[in-house]
Amino acid sequence: MIKEIKIQLRDDKREIPQDISKVKFGKTFSDHMFLMDYNSKDGWHDARIVPHGPIPIDPGAMVFHYAQEIFEGMKAYRRPDGGVQFFRPYENIKRMARSGERVSMPAMDEDMFMEALRKLVEVDKDWVPSAAGSSLYIRPFMFATDVGLGVHASDSYLFCILTCPVASYYPEGINPIKIMIEDEDVRAVRGGTGFAKCGGNYAASIRASKRASEKGFSQVLWLDGVERKYIEEVGAMNIMFKIDGKIITPALNGSVLPGITRMSSMELLRSWGYEVEERLISVDELMEAAKNGKLEEAWGTGTAAVVSPVGRLTYKGEDFTVQDGGIGPVTQKLYDGLTGIQSGKVEDTFHWMEKLEK
Template sequence: MMTVNNITISKTTSKKEKPDQTQLGFGQYFTDHMFILDYTEGKGWHDPRIVPYQPITLEPSAMIFHYGQTVFEGMKAYLSEDGDIHLFRPEKNIQRLNRSNDRMRIPEVDETLALQAIKELVKVDADWVPSEPGTSLYIRPYIISTEPFLGVAPSKHYKFMVILSPVGAYYKEGINPVKIAVENEFVRAVKGGTGEAKTAGNYASSLKAQALVASQGYAQVMWLDGIEKKYIEEVGSMNVFFKIDGEVVTPELNGSILEGVTRNSVMELLKHWGITVTERKITVEEIFEAHKNGKLEEAFGSGTAAVISPIGTLAWDGKEIVINDSKTGEVSKKLYDTLTNIQYGKETDVFDWIVKLER
């Protein structure tokens, strides 16, 4: 046992066998260690520690099981060509974690400690960062309410944990365009709800619609607003962009859309390249009309897991359009290449987005 930056580290005595890096999939394998931080009302967050990856024991009455008070984040560590480990804008994820905490009435975590915990955990499991092209180490920080109590109120006890998973591509299609179906019946979130927080219930409520479109041959759902059901919000769990007549547009943040770190990075890159990017309301009817008039040039989702996912086919209300001949567009490809090159250290990071870990 050792202590680094006030974090107690207990290393495993029985390391796992590592999976084949060419067959990782996404979220199937987990590393040797995890981080845990406890919260007790009146005491605050305490006892930061890195321990062997292990089951957690909770009372059947733990509030997480009954009231869903939980938040999470998703980020990645990348192995650069020179052997360094890179984190991509991790402070943004931690800031968003605290915004989610605020919405879900969970005590904020110290952002400096959270970042240090992630760094130390990745260092401990550095040999799990895969080296095959396109692979990375997915980082999942999350918080759950643990108080044994049946009553609708904020918990008095929580656990903040971080686990790691070596991953390949999120979509088997990779950077190739996917088929998307617009969802007309179910909604993901509404303004005033929890859509702008990264909390489990948002994802659970999306599963039925996702299963329905999957049975019809589509990769994901395009979500519309929950009130008028005509304004585009997200695609699956990703933010979405459209290139129309030379301008890139994306739904404006409205209280129900998650503010993506990749979304922000995409917008900064587009502005850096002199490409007009606008945040505004976008109707699905406008997208189909733009396609009819030959002005819809590209469409793509953005997110940590897939980075950039081009949309090749879009279905809505019995109609289906093919975007850019179902080929990856020029802007989509440039964004994907630039973001991944920065993440893997293949391109100069002029934005100071990369945090290098000293082993």
């Protein structure tokens, strides 16, 4: 447990948005942030909640030069009874520890992490919106702070948590997206950092995403970095397909992010009786299924959108429409099921939700 969390409250509290639908994702931050330092001598120390604002940092800090940085994305929700709850927070905490291990960064004790999270959201709980589909997005992150130009692990780090209120990803109902399968750039390779949530993975995806956006596509669907033939994930989501009655999602092979929403989707689908396969799926198999009508539905899963239906796939200039460009019944059921549990409107038989109030 944390010995002490010092709290410095803002003197000039910001105005909480009354119409959450007008708030752009990740642009409006809550009043406060959590900070905690680490070094090999003192371990984790100086836990504090301070007004949200700039962090002083030396330009020689190793994070700028060698990219020792990791982060997470999670959410807190307002329940119908007015309370607040988190969606599977310990899974995010465990994943952040795995990401840190891959890039030689220290893990934080799970209960210590959760204590910091609870305290920050408790301080800013008025920022948790109550509108349908809205939530408080939570961004824990950590970066190297040692000053020096030399390629090795830093000895000191700063752990931070930011929060921001966000509206429903689909204020007018979920809309199918258009995806381009990328056949030039690769995002990650086995043995690399693909399974970790670190900034370098996202930097590597930006060029292809920009090209796709210029052609009118919402996202890029990545192929594996070795053979360039197996489906991996979408730029900001994991991917699932319903092919000839079965749900298929790419196996976690070390270059695919182990999504919390992906895991939860599979558990929910299996509880409903669907056959779910985690395996290699080639782009040729996917295109063949699209051509012969066996590709019944496709959707992405992730923290931001929860479930995002795919209405169109493009590969090497060839277009395929999925579910007539609409939303399939399994996609809709999955979205309703997950968001219902998260919001507290559907019974949480899986015990996924963690209440803010102990």
